[in-house]
Amino acid sequence: MATKPMTKTQLVAALADEMGADKKAASAALDAVTAVVTKEVANGGAVTLPGIGKVYCRERPERMVRNPATGEQIKKEADKQVKVTVAKALKDSVNG
Incomplete structure (x- = not known):
């Protein structure tokens, strides 16, 4: 069941069809x-897309990581990571 992900062009066409508008709109x-989502998450906020999920930014602390090629321990600085929590409605529609 490995299908290719929907491209932006395909998504725009599907949105236009669903909205009853043209592809430009x-x-x-x-x-x-x-x-809007990019700006809000970059500023540390979170955005809930109803029926899809929640997009938010999580801060990760400084930590020690290992280089798999050499086995050397390296100190990795604190950074931020974008996370997505999938909505229950979407999970249920996929599994049910």
């Missing part, structure tokens, strides 16, 4: 949603 809507 659907592309603008998708770009606007992307910009």
Whole structure:
């Protein structure tokens, strides 16, 4: 069941069909949603996309990691990681 992921062009076409609008309007809507989510998460906030999930930024502390090639221990600085928690409705629709 390995299918290719939907491309942006395919997503825009599907959005335009679902919205009953043209592809230009659907592309603008998708770009606007992307910009809002990116700006909010970059500022440390979280965005809940109803029926899809929650996108948020998590801070990871400084830690020791190992280089698999040499086995050498390296200190990795603290950083941030974007996380997505999938909504229960989406999980249920996939599994049910």
